[in-house]
Amino acid sequence: MKILIISPSWVGDMVMTQSLYITLKEQYPECSIDALAPKWCLPILEKMPQINQAIEMPLGHGDLDFKVRYQLGKSLRNKSYDIAYILPNSAKSALIPFFAKIPKRIGWKGEMRYGLLNDLRNNKKSFQYMVERYVSLAFPKDKMTGSGCLGDIHSLPKPKLAINEQIRNSILGKFNLSLAPKIIGLCPGAEFGPAKRWPEEHYGTIAQELIKQGYQVWLFGSVKDRATTDKIAYLVNDADQHKVVNLAGNTTLNEAVDLLSCCHTVVSNDSGLMHVAAAVGCNIVGIYGSSSPQYTPPLSNHVEIVHTDIECRPCFKKECPYQHLKCLKDLKPNTVMDCIQNFIKTEEK
Template sequence: MKTLIIGPSWVGDMVMSQSLYITLKEQQPDMELHVMAPRWCLPLLSRMPEVDHAIEMPLGHGDLNLRVRWKLGRMLKQQQYQQAIILPNSLKSALIPLFAGIPTRTGWKGESRYGLLNDLRRNKNAFPLMVERYLALAFPASQMRSSVDLQGIPFPTLRVNSQQQQQALTRLALSLEQPVLGLCPGAEFGPAKRWPEQHYAEIAQRWIAAGGQVWIFGSNKDQSVSSAIQKHLPAELQASCHLLAGKTSLEEAIDLLAACTKVVSNDSGLMHIAAAVKTPLVAVYGSTSPGYTPPLADKVQIVHTDIVCRPCFKRECPLGHLKCLKELPPDQVWQALNNLTDRV
């Protein structure tokens, strides 16, 4: 059995999709599993032992480019896949499996993909969690509801490379002599997911004052907020706050998040990575909901406010006040950190 997965484009969604790959391999251990994903997600696939082969999707968000999709589909036809499972909901994401002539093409109806998918699933709302929707596609349509059990979801588990981890520590002049609190203050989705920098700074100050150190993770886009957090600290504590945003590859971020004692993160791709490397985690939710995309791990504390307008799932606060984040006090996050047991 050879199966092609059209994977999601967001880092966090790609991490959650590993639960599907684990389930497919449990069902058929000899299955050859190929996953197509954007370039920025390929490092994640390299850390998933269930994935036999990763294929780069050369097109970005919103790029239809039928010619490229046709050529890629005809090239993949040589692989003779028996099934394709399409995780994104877009119409265009179903084109390559069609062009590749894959006989069984499975996915949710999404953007009315009649004809593009011939194993079409329609009752998506019966599965409130995104990971449940992914897992449901591992089973025949008639068995989805009886087979997907929230208590039995296999959690994503990304491999950590200890040699590469040590190389990253050396390159960035980092030490593990003091307990490490990882902070992930960015969120690619938008500002309605970002807990204020002043609140992160208060958590960092308390951790450093207690004898620890802080590593701040993120992309190039998160360098300004990372610097702002460091500048909010008293001058004598700033040397214990290390700015890693924009300085690590995704693979290095995986290994370094695994080296942290604990992590505080917004609802973001790095949050899901921290969960998947089993680092005790405090997950901060603003406009989104843990009832849809929770971190999938055992040592997790989830914090959010209970104001009536959340979750709204908007990139920017439609009311302009961001109360769901501004009114979430550092004391609540600090208590959640203290409730977490350290890694074993």
């Protein structure tokens, strides 16, 4: 059986899709799975053993370009795919497998996808977690009645990205990094918006405390996060600056994935890197502001979730509707430090 996946465009969502690929491989051990994804997500797919080929999507997020989609779909016809799983909800995401003439095209009901999909699922909201929505597509429609039919979320297959130790060592050498003392990673960015970002001052406080306790701190993020990580590093005492490594904007996504795997614990906003860190085996302290762990939790057995319980959260907004960001500002650094200490004490037992 040959399968084509039309992948989502967000890094965190991409990581969670691995649970679907693992499920498909369990059902059809001899199947071959290819995935079509934006260029920036390809490094994630390439670290998934279940994927035969990661195919670059030539269009950016939101671009329609009907002609390019037709040409790409037509070029895929000779691959003779049996099934396509269309994971985004847009109509345009369903065009390529339609043009590729893939016999069975499975996905959730979205914007004007009638005809483009011939196995259309219409009960997405019956599944609480995003990972359930992905995994359920691997099963017949009549059996997927809602959360619980797949078992407990903890029983679902968890993403596990493959790390090549030799490549990782070369990346450590490139950035002149050492694995001692123990590393705590901080991921203070969130592409979605400021309502997901814990204040830099709070990150700076825990960075200083961790260094005081004998750890080194690595800061992760994209070029867009560099101003944030610069501020966090600045908040650390001058005498301790050598214990802070500011990697934001300096690494490729591929390099960031490998370096995250070196961390004992990662403290992160609800972001793509949080899901990456979970998938490479780190302990996770997940900080939730406007979003909810009841929808997109990090998929790991080693997770501490922290959030405030003020009345207006979760609002799922990019920016605070009340302009106070209390859901994040009122979440104090000592709460996060307690979670980190819990992981350390557990390992020491």
